[in-house]
Amino acid sequence: MNTLASGLRSAALASGLLLASTLAPAIASAETMDISHASGTTAVEKNPKTVVVYDLSALDTLDALGVDVAGVPDAPMPASLSTFSSDDYEKVGSLFEPDFEAVNALQPDLIIVGGRSQAKYEDLSKIAPTIDLTISNDAFLEGVEDNARTLGDIFGKQDEAEAEIADLEASLDELQSQTADAGSALVLLTTGGKVSAFGPGSRFGDVYDLYGFTPADASLDVGNHGQAVSFEYIMEQNPDWLYVLDRDAAIGRSGEAAEQLLDNELVARTNAWKNDQVIYADGGLLYLASGGIRAQKALADQVITALQE
Incomplete structure (x- = not known):
């Protein structure tokens, strides 16, 4: 009787381990999300820890949302982004030309390109998940707000993104009332x-x-x-x-x-x-x-x- 019970327990344990191993990929995939962007669709890890940003517009939005980054281009920065010129942030090339060695050294979880760096999307995608946040001139405001929501979704900053969007729209409403x-x-x-x-x-x-x-x-x-x-x-x-x-x-x-x-x-x-x-x-x-x-x-x-x- 004890032998039978022991065998049943062993079988149950084996089945449990098999089930766990089967579910592991599904659990891992549940931690990623598919992001549609200007150059396609990319599976991106939620709340990526090490982020490289080539697009200064995206950097502006990330900074507004309170998201830290690891690597930025060695480029002129607006005064509001001047802190990213410091040595606290790894320099990963220019706005146009990535330093692939520096990017590889960071082992990023996410790379963000856009505008001037859009042409390097394919090359950077070979290193890590990459999204292209280039904005079209014919739908500019929509693009700005969509990108804010996309970054809010990726980093769990949805409330912060909506607050920034509301502030922007309030300013535009006031401005349009004055330009009439x-x-x-x-x-x-x-x-x-x-x-x-x-x-x-x-x-x-x-x-x-x-x-x-x-x-x-x-x-x-x-x-x-x-x-x-x-x-x-x-x-x-x-x-x-x-x-x-x-x-x-x-x-x-x-x-x-x-x-x-x-x-x-x-x-x-x-x-x-x-x-x-x-x-x-x-x-x-x-x-x-x-x-x-x-x-x-x-x-x-x-x-x-x-x-x-």
């Missing part, structure tokens, strides 16, 4: 002594598409680099507001400042210049991290302040 009667605007980028203009639907079209300003020239090319323009063109468009990005200052390159370049007799004839309605954007945020949830709010708030002055 603010007149026309023209977005300019200066670099190397030259000027380009951007219209609706372009890389810097938020001024029209999100903020609600009437475009001074709705026919502008929506190409990534804008349309080269002259000072005569600016005078002829005669915008009520000028929204200016100094690219050289944004990336730490020496050159003639936008304020000096535009200070001439032709631009001085515009309503914007006459009425001191020239907004010099926070270049670090606009040029390097505009797809971040916190960056978008800060840029909108800057315009709100200018309109109220």
Whole structure:
């Protein structure tokens, strides 16, 4: 009788071990989630511990959500992200070119690319799960908010993400209420002594598409680099507001400042210049991290302040 009972117990134990080994992969897979992104779908571990980020917009959102990262690009940083320039964070290449040896050394659980680093998605995917948070210009606000929710889901920060989204939308609502009667605007980028203009639907079209300003020239090319323009063109468009990005200052390159370049007799004839309605954007945020949830709010708030002055 004891022998029979012992045999039954042994059989039950063996069955239990077999069941546990069968369920182990299912339990492990339950700790991952499929993330759809700009370059496909990736199985990502929930709450990954070691994170490498190449996209500064994603870094801005992660910082707003209170998520720590291990590796970042060696690149100019907006003032709000300046802490990531310190030696506390491993430098894993540039915004465009990864240092694969440095990435491998970190053994990351997750790599995030986007925008400038999108082209390296396939290469980095061979090292660790990688997601591409590139945002399309034709659905920019949706992309900003979707990325915040995606990162909130991955890191268990859903409440924080929704709070950041609500804050951004409140700022945009306030801004749109003020631009309804603010007149026309023209977005300019200066670099190397030259000027380009951007219209609706372009890389810097938020001024029209999100903020609600009437475009001074709705026919502008929506190409990534804008349309080269002259000072005569600016005078002829005669915008009520000028929204200016100094690219050289944004990336730490020496050159003639936008304020000096535009200070001439032709631009001085515009309503914007006459009425001191020239907004010099926070270049670090606009040029390097505009797809971040916190960056978008800060840029909108800057315009709100200018309109109220």
